[in-house]
Amino acid sequence: MPFLTPDVPPVDPAEFRTLPRQERIRTLANFWAVYGFGTPKSVHAIYITKLLVLYVCGGVVLATLTSDVGGPLEVSSWWDQPIIYQKLVLWTLFLELFGIGGTWGPLAAHFKPMTGGISYWARPDTIRLPPWPQRVPLTSGDNRTPGDVLLYLATLGSFVIAIVSGGMRPDGFGFDLVDPRLMALSAALLVLCGLRDKILFLAARGEQYLPILIISTLAGTLLTSTDFIVAAKLIIVIVWICASISKINPHFENVIPPMVSNAPFTPKSLKRAHYRSLPEDLKPSKLAWFMAHILGTTAELVVPIVLLLSTNWTVTLLAVGSMVLFHLFITQTFPLAVPLEWNVLFAYIAICLFAGFPAGEGFGIMDFSQPWMLPVFAAVLFFFPVLGNLRPDLVSFLPSMRQYAGNWASATWAFAPGAEAKLNQLTRPANNQIDQLIDGLGYDPDVAEMTLDMTLSWRSMHSQGRGLFSVMQKYLRSEYETYSLREAEFCCNAVIGWNFGDGHLHDDQLIEAIQKRVGFAPGEFIVVWVESQPIHKATQEYFVMDAALGIIERGTWLVTDCVNEQPWLPNGPIATQVTWRHPELHPDSDQHDGDKEMA
Structure with a gap:
């Protein structure tokens, strides 16, 4: 049945794996152009149900029944009430921070289990990523403690308390609002969570909603x-x-x-x-x-x-x-x-x-x-x-x-044969995506690999993907065909429980945290990472990192070179300008083909 079955590329998966990598990218990029991920419509139905039943109906019922604005079906009585606006923001905050809002389910590479979020963040000894560990006291380290878990759960609880609380009317107001003190509590706890772990602040979409909590705190005073x-x-x-x-x-x-x-x-x-x-x-x-x-x-x-x-x-x-x-x-x-x-x-x-x-x-x-x-x-x-x-x-x-701007920090991870399995040593509720597909969903290994190759082709259809694969080809050379390449955004989901296309969640800070726990040997885990393009520059800055050795190369590429190329790089890797190479740890000090090295 079309509703239950995915669209799949018209190739034999086993033979497909024998093709050169760039040819595989070309095939899957063309498939994506017509079919997207090829996801069964039943998966989209799950998302639609979650959105309409849990989010819309659940949020409206909670907001209206706990506020003096009429029942859920009396839309004309509550659609323009500020307290409903506040409570729907709080409901969204709760679902996002719980882990069943954005970046949930198979479309975000949470295949089995579908939920990251709370299953990671309410668990001690998972990885956390403080934003300014050297500058903000009491935030250093990358291990989630029982105190972090309690702070996280308290933040979720503060959202629930504010949602179910009755409204109050500040002096001079013509409408009810959530008690500003409850909004202040939610704002303070969200900030504290974010200082201990930027993953939580970003997952809550704090940059969008914290200002709303703040103005709600100031209502009736300033x-x-x-x-x-x-x-x-x-x-x-x-x-x-x-x-x-x-x-x-x-x-x-x-x-x-x-x-x-x-x-x-x-x-x-x-x-x-x-x-x-x-x-x-x-x-x-x-x-x-x-x-x-x-x-x-x-x-x-x-x-x-x-x-x-x-x-x-x-x-x-x-x-x-x-x-x-x-x-x-x-x-x-x-x-x-x-x-x-x-x-x-x-x-x-x-x-x-x-x-x-x-x-x-x-x-x-x-x-x-x-x-x-x-x-x-x-x-x-x-x-x-x-x-x-x-x-x-x-x-x-x-x-x-x-x-959605396309100007994202991004990365590609590359594992030597057999090395990817070492990530399963991490404390987390989910294994690598390849194992979720094979062991959790019963995929044939060749089909599972082709499914993950689809994410590489998707990345190649965006400008920075062409730069990432160019640098990876130049660095790995003949081994480019033997390493397992993975889309870092999806891998990051399995490591920390959440990602929204943000390369700052899987930069050198995360790689160092992983290496501390797993101990990859030199050459087993290679990362090519690129920063977003500054608005006033024509280039993007990248680095190459060996998890065991650290950053071993830095350079830039022209964005126009990436934009003007096809996803599968038919003209070979784009030109890059190497600005620094580690004099001892880089495989060789010779210039790669197509590189320009600054003196």
Whole structure:
């Protein structure tokens, strides 16, 4: 039955493994262009059920029955109530931090078990990654302690308490809110969790929701009812604007075709139309350019500004509808991090804040009671996106607001024959994805390998993948065909329980933590890692790391060289500029073919 069976490449899996790696990438990239991951529709049905039953229905029932706004079915009585807005944000926070929001299930490489999250973070001795261990006291180390587990569970509990609490009305407000003290508790615990482990803060999507907790804390003291609504509007508008600006780059056009190709209900003819000429040319077509830069970047920049400034009800309503459709489009593509709840929440927020509290009825930015606070508030919200685009090495791409922009820190892991199994020594509830597929789901080993090769082909369809595979080829040389290559984002999910396409979660900090526990021999575990492109530079910086030896090479590549190449690198590896090589630990000091080495 098509509903239960996946789409699979028309090749014999055993023979397929004997092909050269770049030929395998070409075959699977062309398959992805038409079929995406090939996931059975039954898997998408699981995600849709989770979204509608657990998230939407569960959240609405919890929020309405614990607030004096009418029952769940009385939509007209609660859709524009700020307390419902707050509680749905808290519900989203809870599900994300629990581990059953984004990055859940087989589309995020959680094959069996499907849930990472709490099964990792409520378990002592799993890996944690503090963001500033040398600068923030009491955060050093990479081992999760019983204290970390208690802090994590307390944070989850604070969200639940705030959700089920009744509302209260601050002085001068015309509507109820969650008690600001409960919001302050949730905000404080989330920050403490993040200082001990950046995985938890990012998994909760703290960069999106912490500002909402903060303005909720200030409601009734520093913020009037109008101030609260205007500040909430400003938060979501700045998220949209920063995300749109981050898409003004050479990478983003390459994001749209494979994203649309993975949409399970999109006609195959429309998927093919996003590429210039399958199977020879997988560069984005003119349609992909239009989708990326007009319906994507331009719309996401212009429409939110209209929403913020418009005092015309018809214009406001059209803008609200545009942003709702924008997020529903992303939702139906089932992107690999599967951030379905986040997109549905933002669609609801657009309706609640902008249709429920129109600027023309006294809720515009000029109605803020203390105008001096607006630029200060905006500056705080813009700080990390601006810093992250100028210095991506200092800020994760999530606080940098580069969602979907294609400009990501990324990596490829390579294991010598037999070495990958050593990762199963780690304290964690799930084994490597290859073992989940073979032992957990009963896949034939050749089919399991081809399934994981699919993720490499997906990465190759994005600009940075072509650079990663180029460097890996140059470093491994003849051994490039014998090593097992893995998409680091998926591997990271199995190691720490979560990843959202963020290379900062599997950089040298994680590799060192793994090496401390596993002890790979030199040459057994090789990583090629690349940083996001700074907004003012034409290059990306990469490093090569041997888990046993440390970083042994650094260099750069031109982004345009990656963007202009096909996924399977038919012209050979792209040119790279080596800026440093370890004089003793690098395999040789000779320049690789195609390299330029700086003196």
